Amino acid sequence: MRVSDNILVVLVNSSHPGNIGSAARAMKTMGLSQLCLVAPDQFPHEYATSRAAGADDLLDNARVVDTLDEAIADCALVVGTSARGRKIPWPLLNPRECAERVLPESRRHKVALVFGREERGLTNDELARCHYHVHIPSMPDYSSLNLGAAVQVLSYELRMAQLAAQDALSVPNEWDAEYATAAELEGYYGHLEEVLRQIGFIDPANPGQVMTRLRRLYSRQRLDKIEVNILRGVLSETQRSLRQPPTPPTEE
Amino acid sequence: MRVSDNILVVLVNSSHPGNIGSAARAMKTMGLSQLCLVAPDQFPHEYATSRAAGADDLLDNARVVDTLDEAIADCALVVGTSARGRKIPWPLLNPRECAERVLPESRRHKVALVFGREERGLTNDELARCHYHVHIPSMPDYSSLNLGAAVQVLSYELRMAQLAAQDALSVPNEWDAEYATAAELEGYYGHLEEVLRQIGFIDPANPGQVMTRLRRLYSRQRLDKIEVNILRGVLSETQRSLRQPPTPPTEE
Structure with a gap:
């Protein structure tokens, strides 16, 4: 108009x-x-x-x-x-x-x-x-x-x-995915911590602040559902590779 | 800055x-x-x-x-x-x-x-x-x-x-004169009404809305002291001319 x-x-x-x-x-x-x-x-x-x-x-x-x-x-x-x-x-x-x-x-x-x-x-x-x-x-x-x-x-x-x-100044961002729910985020944080223990990045006896900092990082982002799926996909694939290490290239 | x-x-x-x-x-x-x-x-x-x-x-x-x-x-x-x-x-x-x-x-x-x-x-x-x-x-x-x-x-x-x-967005207008006070305005309105009666613009028996409309006009303006002085000067000069009409130009 x-x-x-x-x-x-x-x-x-x-x-x-x-x-x-x-x-x-x-x-x-x-x-x-x-x-x-x-x-x-x-x-x-x-x-x-x-x-x-x-x-x-x-x-x-x-x-x-x-x-x-x-x-x-x-x-x-x-x-x-x-x-x-x-x-x-x-x-x-x-x-x-x-x-x-x-x-x-x-x-x-x-x-x-x-x-x-x-x-x-x-x-x-x-x-x-x-x-x-x-x-x-x-x-x-x-x-x-x-x-x-x-x-x-x-x-x-x-x-x-x-x-x-027209109350149209701050158009709500047209985002292409819905925000993740709290339960989906907890699922991700649990999965992340599991992998970080498996690879030895977190010592269960002395976990420190790592998980808190990672929670803060991702909560600042308001993760959407697609992003949580991508991040969990990375974690699953990491775990699969740990179980079945990729074959190293044959030496010539 | x-x-x-x-x-x-x-x-x-x-x-x-x-x-x-x-x-x-x-x-x-x-x-x-x-x-x-x-x-x-x-x-x-x-x-x-x-x-x-x-x-x-x-x-x-x-x-x-x-x-x-x-x-x-x-x-x-x-x-x-x-x-x-x-x-x-x-x-x-x-x-x-x-x-x-x-x-x-x-x-x-x-x-x-x-x-x-x-x-x-x-x-x-x-x-x-x-x-x-x-x-x-x-x-x-x-x-x-x-x-x-x-x-x-x-x-x-x-x-x-x-x-x-810096709270400097709406700079108060730098005006070059102080606002007139209520008493100065009343002095002006009294003077104005007096002249409007003298010239026959207001009929004392039936004054109508003229003064109210003129009050509204000038109060919208937030008159300053210089403006009140100018307006009263015009009124005084009008009264002087009424007492002593200017000599009409001599006919040739």
Whole structure:
């Protein structure tokens, strides 16, 4: 399921067409579909198409407008990406908070996520048109994400928020076998200890901690039924070989 | 503060040098520093340097090795990126769980995050060398993130986990003025109502809901002291103009 067709990604004055393509690809991997370009330097462009890598449907459907006002006219929530430390502080979200706010609102009305120019971001005038600013918490001394990477992070958080809302974030691992039961594990530990005595690894008079450590090792693993069968098969085969040692290769 | 110098990003057989540069930039924005390249097709390369955009120190310090085994030899935890649906399922994390597991372990020992080839990811042999697989939950019908974008997402989650551990994730908004007190707000509402009566917007005999709606509007905003002063200044100036109407321009 797509995150929402009500969420609009707006790129303002992008100068590198390759970045427009990266942004489209990033959006599509996370289920976003609506791209709007405000006065892009070069678009359409072969670099945009090649970097979109299969997300060119988003480029084909992209709206191209002259001003940010046109882009966001029918949006009831507008969030602009921003570096820290504006002269007049604005209500500020991190990308996770942004997704948690945007996703539920997008079920009721259009929402815009606005990204600025590669070198200079959004102007103060543009930021003043936003209800919230969102800041990707990068390192203070090297803070500038590539435009496509910034779109990827915000889109990813929207997808995570949607999966969380569907309670589908931590999919139970699709395992290919059922866990072994306690009785099956005890059967294995008993068999293992028997073999370790037979080969002289455990001295019955002075068994030490070996079995406890081996129990801890295997219980950490949550062994499944197939694994217990494999391990017991190894033990049985070891015992068979002990009874009937393999014929050594004939010397020449 | 850097996330950790104990966290190693390993790129296996990357074919496009530009992606190596993007990965370095993505890492550096989030405070990661250790890059290891397993048999890259082309490295060093001008495309890597240009896409690194200031993260070329990571490229200069990158270790280049022939095999994954060499890359991860001294790592006590190895996590490999993987698409869903391997033949033999492996313990699987999402990027957030990955960060929550990797970050604390990185304080004690080296950890590798392993990324596969652009087109084919990691081989089954390579994935079998990992303790965990991590899957970025992209759309099933368009699941392939650009390599740099994948590095950006996992690096971002590590940085978020670190900020959360430092209780620095939701920085209280640095606001430039203190909130107004209840008494200051009441002073404003009284003043506002007085002016709205003077200009005839509120009929004292039948005031309706106007003041309630205006109270709700401004209380939603958590007005600060400067804002209350501006709003009261507008009211005072309105009253002054009512007492002494501005001289209309002389007709020519």
